[in-house]
Every structure is written in structure tokens, then in C-alpha cells.
Amino acid sequence: MKLKKFFALTLAAATLALALTACGSKAGDSADNSDANTDNQTGETVTVKLGVVGGIYDDLWASAKAALADEGIDLEIVQFSDYVTPNNALANGDIDLNAFQHRIYLQNEIDNYGYAIQNIGNTFIIPLxxxxxxxxxxxxxxxxxxxxxxxxxxxxxxxxxxxxxxxxxxxxxxxxxxxxxxxxxxxxxxxxxxxxxxxxxxxxxxxxxxxxxxxxxxxxxxxxxxxAIYKDSVLDVEEYWNLIAARTADIEDPDTAAIYEKVVEAFQSSATEDVFNNTFGGYFIAVGWNQDLINQ
Structure with missing residues (x-):
């Protein structure tokens, strides 16, 4: 059952996902940036590794992944088994982006660990x-x-x-x-x-x-x-909005930022909203898609 995938996470799966990405180019790796961007411009595939927590994200990102493939971008979903590791992996360059947290959590991680990472696009809010x-x-x-x-x-x-x-x-x-x-x-x-x-x-x-x-x-x-006997109506508090995070240094590079902008745009689409409504019964609500956080 599709919904039951939510907690079907294991460390082995995360390790396997990381291993599978080893042969791909990394849009956010400063050592590989020029090659990755050149490959994208010449029609070859550039790999962007996206860290998530939960098998449900495979469904949430499926339409974006398909759209990006047409743009020459292989969005590779990397599963993690906890909420602590993805920001560390992003800061260390093991992945290029992550999408599992809201603004409060990200800011708390930045405050505690000094990560130079930032929000580049809002995704959704999950009602309580x-x-x-x-x-x-x-x-x-x-x-x-x-x-x-x-x-x-x-x-x-x-x-x-x-x-x-x-x-x-x-x-x-x-x-x-x-x-x-x-x-x-x-x-x-x-x-x-x-x-x-x-x-x-x-x-x-x-x-x-x-x-x-x-x-x-x-x-x-x-x-x-x-x-529900009462449906969450507190949806406009931006601190609760989930997001896509990237390294600040990558956003400062115009070529890499352009690739990541395509990733954000691919997720913030009517096809993704259809998944929210038709697959998950409205548990995911699109918020902040009108905010351009990369070019601000």
C-alpha cells in the first residue's frame, strides 16, 4: 500500500542510495561544478542528488523527476533514516539538495551547527x-x-x-x-x-x-x-512551511543556481499539486510557491 511506504526506511536503503549516486556527476560539488554544468549545456545528463526522509517522497517528487529528465537533469532521490543526517550530508557535499524539513527545523540546525545552507524553495505544509x-x-x-x-x-x-x-x-x-x-x-x-x-x-x-x-x-x-473533528487552519505561518535546501556557496554560483532553479520549478507544478490532492487526499498543501528564494 502506497501510504505504508512512509516508514519503510532503513539505513541500508540510505547507504545503497548513496552508493548508487557515486558514478553520477554532482551539480553541487564545487570540484565537479564546471564539468556538471558543461555536461548539462552539451545535452548530457547532470545528476542532482536530493536527500529526503521517507519513501513517500518518491511519490511526491515523481512528476518533478520526470519533468527534469526532459531537461537533462537526473534527480536522484537519496533516502535517509533520520532527520539529523540530511543537513550534515548537504553541508559536507555528499548530496546536492535536501527536502524534508520546515523553516523552524532548518534554522535550528543552522544555529546549532553553523551550516552554510539555505532555503531555495517552499514545498508544502502538512496540517496537524x-x-x-x-x-x-x-x-x-x-x-x-x-x-x-x-x-x-x-x-x-x-x-x-x-x-x-x-x-x-x-x-x-x-x-x-x-x-x-x-x-x-x-x-x-x-x-x-x-x-x-x-x-x-x-x-x-x-x-x-x-x-x-x-x-x-x-x-x-x-x-x-x-x-478530523477540527482541521488545522494555522497554515499561513511561514516558519511551518517545508522547503528545499541547498548550500549557500552553490547558490552563489550562477550555473549551479540555474540548475537548482529548474528543480524548484519542476516541483512547484500543477502535476505535483495533483499528487497532493489525488494521491494523498489533501494532507499536503502547496504554500509559498510564488516566492523566488534563489534570485532574491
């Missing part, structure tokens, strides 16, 4: 919807009910904003886009918020009144958007 197996409406939640949210800072903050938008709590406006439970100023319904690992939340739905579930885990557990 509120699900329940016990009530059919937010209005049915009552005092004392337990509502589960992710315990990590980024998704936990988003989840609290979802609960606020649903009319369950109020947050300190000074908490900006990443609030914590300490930023709750009042409860409109005296629910008990339980912070749990994001990947465990779907399995505890029978035990809680409701839960905010990450879109990727909702997909894996077969939860549908139309089953």
Missing part, C-alpha cells in the same frame, strides 16, 4: 488535525477530558495553536509561532493536555478524548482528513 474516537465535534469536549499533543517543541507549538483556533484554549500572544503549555493563559474548556511522542499519538486515540496528530503519522495510520 484534531482527531477523536470518542466525540464527533470539538463542542462535545468537556472539562477533565484528556487531549494529547506532540511533545517536541515545534509540533507541540503548532498543536497548541490548533487547540487555540479550535476555541479550547487561549495563548499568550507574545509566545509567537512556537508556544509551550506554559504560554496558555486560559482554558475555555478545562481539558488536560498530555504531551506524548508524536509517533505514538495515533495508537492512544482510544484512550484519550482527542489528539492532535501529525499529518505523516495520520497518513500511516489511515486517518483521513474528513474524519
Amino acid at each position: 488535525n484534531l482527531y477523536s474516537q470518542k466525540v464527533s465535534s470539538v463542542d462535545e469536549l468537556k472539562d477533565g477530558d484528556v487531549v494529547a499533543i506532540p511533545d517536541d517543541l515545534t509540533n507541540g507549538g503548532r498543536a497548541l495553536k490548533v487547540l487555540e483556533a479550535a476555541g479550547l484554549i487561549e495563548l499568550d500572544p507574545n509566545a509567537a509561532f512556537n508556544p509551550t503549555v506554559d504560554d496558555i493563559t486560559s482554558y475555555k474548556v478545562n481539558i488536560t493536555i498530555e504531551e506524548l511522542k508524536a509517533n505514538t499519538i495515533p495508537s492512544v486515540l482510544p484512550d484519550v478524548a482527542a489528539a492532535v496528530v501529525n499529518g505523516n503519522y495520520a497518513l500511516d495510520f489511515g486517518l483521513k482528513t474528513d474524519e
